[in-house]
Amino acid sequence: MTIAELVQEAQEANYLEVALSADECLKCNVCNTVCPVARVTDLFPGPKYAGPQAQRFRLATTLPAQSAIAPHDASPDHTVDYCSGCGMCTIACPADVKIAEMNNRARAELKAGHRPKLRDWLLGQTDLVGRLGVIFSPIANWGLHNRLGRWAVELVIGVHRKAPLPNFASSTLRARLKKADVATLARKGDDAATRAAEPPPDRAVVLFHGCAANYYEPHVAMAAIDVLRRNGFETIVPEQVCCGLPLMNNGLYAQARNRAATNIDVLADYARRGYRIVGTSTSCTHTLKAEYREMLDVDDSDATVVAQSTWDICEFLVDLHEQGRLDTGFGRLDERLPYHAPCQLKGHGIGIPAMDLFALVPGLEAIDLDHDCCGVAGTYGLKKEKYDIAMAVGDDLFRKVREADTARAACDSETCRWQIETATKTPTKHPVEILAAAYAAGDLERAKAPIESPAAG
């Protein structure tokens, strides 16, 4: 076998693509300059040490078993558990080392074979927790939003008593959509005739709502459905499960693979028929786009067609605008709006589409806060032992939001919104909610216009 063939084989195997990228490391420390966790705590030695440097030890145990191409990421110490997985290191690396991916795999390996902590298991089960939480929402919300309850949760489970936990919605998005006739709810067992009656892919998109919009913030999905509808797109909402990211974050890879398989099974059919899959959660859409392949080694043709068809809602709207198809009838929103681009968004590699959209709204002065990470990084900042780190990571961001002193702020990712809102007491909205409000303001202006115009002219 030639070296070129070996390299080729390594590139084709996802695991080795991540693992062997350590070989590209120049030891230049650029990753350490951008790591928000190492910035605030000694418990994490920085991405270079936990990643490419420790990878030598992992590779030493991996390579003899190369034929199996099985991850075997024994880490020399446990510090990699303090990596929040924000991905800033991979972004900054000038040598294309997959540092964050390497560390994510190493974290999973650290936990593999151990029974997960109850807390980590529970934080992974966003769909189960969400389903139960919505059913028992009055009592669950009461229990999780009073001091005694949170103290008990911290003591028994290990979720920090001050960590940002959202309110469960009184009913799920799917339940609401059954009542309000604004979207097509699709079921797995739908027959061909029902399928055929779905609006075609040039007039409809498939919504991946994720757990956040289903159990906590149905209004975000409703805003997206409204904005899509104004632009000529119906929404099809197929049955779906959690994308699996919270499971991956907590080292529960087997369960995450199950979720991936279920979602891909449902979504691939739509993708093959030409539908675009649009999501309001930047982390769910990033999981569909990249993490199934990079983290779970799921890269068959179904996974690929799903990944290729997945769009973040703002990315989708900017694309419409670039085709000259976005309804720009936004009304005035005379406000300043501090905006945080979440770290998962940076992983998409799509720029900052929300800022481009905000620029279309008359009167709206959006401020890109230019901060690396809010700290929470999915479920990281909820954990008792990591809460203080997460708050320190986001400290500068919270200060900027407080200093902006505005009625609301905006951010694409749900856990970041909850973190910013809890830390700053500033209501924090999804960009699509802002756009829906701007459309509504436009409706109002147009309704008033006939009355006002005779006086004016």
Next chain:
Amino acid sequence: MPTADVVVVGAGLAGLSAGIALADAGARVELVARGHAATHWAPGGLDCAAPPGAATPAAGIDRLAALAGHPYAILGGEVRPGLAFVREVVAAEGLHYRGDLDDPLRSVPTAIGGTRRVGVVPAGQGNALDPWSPGERLVVCGIAGYKDFWPAPIAASLARAGVWVEAGDGGRPSRVEAVSVELPGQAGRRNVNALELGRAFDDPAWRREAFERIARAVESGGRGAGRIAFPAVLGIADHAAVLEDAARILPLALFEVPLVTPSLPGLRLYRALRDAFRRRGGRISIGEPVIRIETSGRRATTVVLSAAVRERRILAGHVILATGGIAGGGLIGRADGRLAEPLLDLAVEAPPVDEWLADDALAPNGHPLERAGIRTDAGLHPLDASGKVAFENVLIVGSLLAGQRYIAERCGDGVAIASARRAAATALAGPKSESATRAASKRPQRAKAGSRS
């Protein structure tokens, strides 16, 4: 597709300087880079020229400009105004420099106990530029537990006269001492690094205590006039205030000695340039490598970036390649013995493959590979193998330019600054591409006005 008047590829000194100059002139600039780079690896100075024998950077520039094929042969006149521009830009961000092109080149200590000849350095390194008075001592002050700066061997090396290259009168200290100081809260810590120390110095209370300890350590070493050489860890975000405190509290003037990566002086320069660029409306994306540049005839049309899925495409009026030399990935060695420019497959001027492995990387005349790069016309358009302009809206800046020996001649920063200035002027003077002009009418920023008609 989003549109930019100019897409700059590369976020080093050359790319950012060009981006700032263009954004200053009102151009819509997208700066894209695969990661952070050369700024974080370099000492943070603005080295314009220090070839052996030159007394000042200006004399060095003249000497290099007389060499056929050197970038200064076409850019020599741009260094002075380019340097003034960049200094003004970063000064407005709170980052100041000392020294000038007409000041004598001075030998200043390095972190391995050698010296390097410099002209323009960050204010934090500025005190190293002053001539040494008779009897003046140098106190090399290290930090206990910090592994990248060893005061005793550095001092022992600097005590040898031969280390002070081309240092004339007042060129070196009369004696060199070494001290080590334990900084607050650092006892027993492992993995103390420059970043952590830099952040610690940003804390006013911590640094006052630290400087008081440094003052005591310096005084314990001896008496008399002198200067302190200290690792370059004096703050990141609040560097200027740290320098003020150092001047106020310490008994001797202090200068920073740049360290192995990550270089804090370089990081400060990067942040000042990035902030200046964004302040002027420039857009910057890091971490999305350019995977190819599409062309039509002799024009580059679209810069294509990698993304999680699909591709991100930017329609470009001009493309400025600031992708660096071999270290930065602007040039790559192919297995067939060819040195290639990976984005546009431009003609590369390179030594034959058997010279790539020449023994002495730091030879006085430079390594043959240093000179490799892209040959351009005076406007910085790349030339093809026959000497004709390969692409009329592509411009080459920084260490990708052929003919420089940035290690031996210490001209890299000057070439970056001068070429950035020239490229910005060329791009502003040249006609925008038709496609960019056409698409500009519907780009998001402009759509605002017409949206409610």
